[in-house]
Amino acid sequence: MPERDPALAPRPYFAPPDLYALMWAAQTADVAFYAERARASQGPVLEVACGNGRVLVPTRAAGVDLDGLDYDLAMLDDARRKLDALGLKARLVHADMRDFTLPRRYDLVTIPFNTFLHNLTQADQLATLRCCREHLEGGGALVFDVFFPDPARLREHDGTPRVVLEHRHPAGEGRVRVLDAVTSDAVEQRMHVRRRVEIADDAGRVTATHAMEWDLRWVWKAEMELLLAAAGFQRWEAEGRTGAREGFARKDRPDASGALLWTAWKD
Amino acid sequence: MSGALPSPYVSGDLYDLALGTYAEDIAFYVERARAGDGPALELGCGTGRVLLPTLEAGVDIEGIELAPAMLERLARNAAERGLKARAARGDMRRFALPRRFALVTIPFNAFVHNLTPEDQIATLSCCREHLLPGGQLVFDVMYPNVGMLADDDGVPVLELEVPHPETGLPVQLWDTPTQDPVAQTQHSLIEIRELDAAGAVGARHRFETTLRWVHRAEMELLLRLAGFARWSLAGDFDGEPLTDDSVVMVVTAWRD
Numbered sequence: 001m002p003e004r005d006p007a008l009a010p011r012p013y014f015a016p017p018d019l020y021a022l023m024w025a026a027q028t029a030d031v032a033f034y035a036e037r038a039r040a041s042q043g044p045v046l047e048v049a050c051g052n053g054r055v056l057v058p059t060r061a062a063g064v065d066l067d068g069l070d071y072d073l074a075m076l077d078d079a080r081r082k083l084d085a086l087g088l089k090a091r092l093v094h095a096d097m098r099d100f101t102l103p104r105r106y107d108l109v110t111i112p113f114n115t116f117l118h119n120l121t122q123a124d125q126l127a128t129l130r131c132c133r134e135h136l137e138g139g140g141a142l143v144f145d146v147f148f149p150d151p152a153r154l155r156e157h158d159g160t161p162r163v164v165l166e167h168r169h170p171a172g173e174g175r176v177r178v179l180d181a182v183t184s185d186a187v188e189q190r191m192h193v194r195r196r197v198e199i200a201d202d203a204g205r206v207t208a209t210h211a212m213e214w215d216l217r218w219v220w221k222a223e224m225e226l227l228l229a230a231a232g233f234q235r236w237e238a239e240g241r242t243g244a245r246e247g248f249a250r251k252d253r254p255d256a257s258g259a260l261l262w263t264a265w266k267d
Numbered sequence: 268m269s270g271a272l273p274s275p276y277v278s279g280d281l282y283d284l285a286l287g288t289y290a291e292d293i294a295f296y297v298e299r300a301r302a303g304d305g306p307a308l309e310l311g312c313g314t315g316r317v318l319l320p321t322l323e324a325g326v327d328i329e330g331i332e333l334a335p336a337m338l339e340r341l342a343r344n345a346a347e348r349g350l351k352a353r354a355a356r357g358d359m360r361r362f363a364l365p366r367r368f369a370l371v372t373i374p375f376n377a378f379v380h381n382l383t384p385e386d387q388i389a390t391l392s393c394c395r396e397h398l399l400p401g402g403q404l405v406f407d408v409m410y411p412n413v414g415m416l417a418d419d420d421g422v423p424v425l426e427l428e429v430p431h432p433e434t435g436l437p438v439q440l441w442d443t444p445t446q447d448p449v450a451q452t453q454h455s456l457i458e459i460r461e462l463d464a465a466g467a468v469g470a471r472h473r474f475e476t477t478l479r480w481v482h483r484a485e486m487e488l489l490l491r492l493a494g495f496a497r498w499s500l501a502g503d504f505d506g507e508p509l510t511d512d513s514v515v516m517v518v519t520a521w522r523d
Contacts, residue, residue, distance in 0.1 A: 122484060151416035151448050186413045186511040187483055219484075222451055225384060226488035256448045 004073055005094045013071075014195075014214040017052040017078035023178055023197060024054060025170040029248035030145065031055050034112050037143060038064040043107030046135060048097045048128075049115040053079030060090045069093040069100055098127040105137045111144035113244060117216040120190065122227075125219070129231035129264075136266040142233075143263050145241065145248075149189070149218040150256040157184035157191060165245075174201045190217045221260060228264050236264040275457050275474040276333070279314045279340025285440040285459045286316065288429055289375075292407065293320050295504040295517075296374055299405050300326040305369030308397060310359040310390075311377030315341040315352060322350050329364075331357035360389040367399045373406035379478040382452065384489070387481070391493030391520075398522040404495075410502070410509065410516040411451070411480040420445045423458075437462040453478045483509060486518060495520040 015023065031054060038045045038059045050056040050068030052075040060066050060083060068090060070076050076092045083090055093102060097111070098119065109132045119125040132142045156162070165178035177198040184191035192215050199208040219227070221238060228236050239261040240254030254260055275282060293316070300307040300321045312318040312330025314337050321328045322345075330352070332338050338354055345352040359373065360381070371394045381387040394404045409415075427440040443456040454477050463469040481489065483500060490498050498520035502513035509516060 122487065148449065151413060154413045155417050187509050187513075189482070189484055220451065220482050221449055222384060223482060223485040223488060226485060226492060229384075230488060230492060254449050 013051065013075055014212045017075050019197060019210055019212075020052060020075070021054070021078075022170065022176055022199075023165060025176070026165075026167040027054075027244050029246075030113055030244035031058050033248050034110055034143075035059040035062050035064070038062070038066065038108060038110070041108040043137060043140070044104055045108045045110065046102070046104075046106040048109060048111045048132060049118075050079060050092070051075045053082050055110075055112045056090065057082045057086070057088070060088050061086060067091040067093065067102065067104065067106075069095045069097070069102075071096045098124050098131060100131055100135075102135060104135075105140070106135055107137055107140045109135055109140070109142045111142075114146050114216070116144050116146055117218060118214075120215055120217045125217075125227050126231050129227060129233070133232050133264075133266055138266060141263050141265050143261070145244075145259045145261045146219060146224075147243070147259050148254065148256055149220065152256070154184060154186060157182045159183045159194075161194075161196065169199065174199060174207070175204075176200075188217070189219070190215055221254065224260070224262060228262075233264040234267055236262060238262055272456070272473050272475040274334070275476055276313075277336050277474075278472075279334075279337045281459055281472050282337065283314050283316075283340060283344075284431070284438055284461075285427060285429065287314065287432075289316065289427070292374055292504060293317055296372055296405070297321050297324050297326070299372070299403070300324070300328060300370055303369035303403070305399055305402070306366055307370040307372065308364070308366075308368040310362075310371065310373045310394070311375075311380075312341065312354055313337045313377075315344045315354070317372075317374045318352060318354065319344060319348055319350060322352060323348070328353075329366075330354035331359065331362055331364075333358055360386050360393060362393060362397075364397060366397075367402070368397055369399050369402045371397055371402070371404045373404075375407065376409055376478070378406050378408050379480060380476075382477060382479045387479075387489050388493050391489060391495070395494050395520075395522055400522060402522050404520045404522075405518065407504070407515050407517045408486075409478070409480055410513045411482060412511045412513060414511075415514075416446070416448055418444065418446070431461065436464060437466075451480050451482075453480065481516075483516065486516065490518075490520050496523055497521045 034055045035058050039062055044065045047056050047068045050070050056068045119128050159181050161179040161181040164180045169176050179196045181194040182191055194213045197210040198206045200206050240251035241259045241261045242249045243258045296317045297320055307326055307328040309318050309330045312332050318330045381390050423441050423443045426442050429438050431438050439460040441458040445454045457474040459472040460468045461470040501517040502509035
């Protein structure tokens with residue numbers, strides 16, 4: 001079991017592990033990308049905010065020397081169970097991405113799938129980037145993806161529930177439907193998401209619902225470059241990608257839809 | 268897309284025809300300059316729209332401007348008002364003056380002509396270097412509210428209509444913007460229309476320019492990277508907080 005850091009406030013992630021897995025069961029394109037990126041690294045890999053191992057477990061299964069950290073102990077326990085079931089070992093650390101100290105230095109540090117946006121203040125954003133940079137070997141890279149705040153989408157932040165995900169239940173029968181009601185403060189670049197997850201049977205009858213909410217702070221492209229510079233990085237690249245549910249495919253140039261995939265090197 | 272038409276700053280006369288009487292920001296900048304404990308410097312002083320009223324208020328102010336045509340018009344405007352204006356040709360990203368100032372200003376969106384972070388930071392650093400300890404950098408830029416960002420591209424917008432100073436007939440300033448939200452740039456096709464007595468367009472003068480807008484958190488990072496440690500951001504010239512209805516962001520940054 002990962003050792004609990006007593007200094008960390010009990011601040012569980014917005015979703016319990018089983019529900020998290022249910023919501024993102026159909027999303028695999030970014031997993032394949034991060035696993036491949038980790039396999040290509042020249043040294044050990046750290047996944048920041050690894051959660052219950054959606055990316056970490058397949059990456060470890062691909063033979064990568066990999067550590068993971070997360071602030072939610074329940075998520076880490078679940079990741080450990082999944083690793084155990086596959087007979088795999090990985091160091092899992094209970095820690096906050098803004099302030100962690102690990103003994104190793106890494107060739108690759110990753111923060112997959114928008115997790116960086118859980119940093120709600122500029123101080124938190126900078127602390128996270130600095131801490132990641134600190135844990136890189138010279139020549140190593142920090143790789144993370146965040147959605148681009150498409151202005152057309154920001155206009156839809158009116159609190160109306162909209163279906164954002166719908167897929168077959170991974171257990172085989174029934175469907176999972178996810179509705180988000182989003183409000184936002186564009187000056188603070190902060191959005192508040194109220195989510196309802198509906199589990200339905202094959203006849204379409206809703207058999208269970210779950211509610212959760214959380215805040216995100218989006219980051220503009222030029223702003224991210226300044227954050228990287230202020231955190232001590234001197235070289236970076238932003239690549240346009242389609243969303244993780246749209247194949248996470250590389251675009252010729254970043255546009256207002258989908259994700260920005262950032263790579264920042266420690267020289 | 269850029270480069271086919273001249274910049275709006277190639278003719279001080281046409282600039283003044285459309286914008287010479289624009290006055291919404293003048294009281295604010297004059298008041299800041301009067302309150303300063305020392306000389307003032309205005310970057311992008313143009314034809315003297317703000318600089319001349321500041322001089323008339325008794326402030327020791329000098330200006331820097333990149334476009335020679337604007338400086339020529341400024342000299343004429345000053346002479347007409349019986350003023351001696353001190354204004355030199357210079358680039359806001361890299362200027363070196365012998366004096367240090369209690370106030371450095373960049374009125375009316377001139378800062379958004381900096382198209383790269385290197386230029387933005389160079390401008391802010393150069394301003395900071397020219398401030399006396401305790402001095403202030405004050406400037407205003409367009410605020411990219413969500414409504415503006417979601418505007419349709421390529422639709423002409425009537426920005427301003429003023430009477431022609433000689434004929435009294437309407438002079439209109441039109442802007443047709445095209446935005447790139449990733450690069451944070453707006454290409455503006457600008458047209459000054461002189462209407463005749465029948466309301467038909469008599470003369471058209473077309474220009475183009477590119478602006479790079481700055482979001483609030485980004486502005487704070489730019490200030491930090493340029494060496495400032497203290498600033499305040501407002502949503503208008505009365506010091507009201509920035510909201511998503513704001514159309515302008517007014518920045519004050521102190522050199523401690």
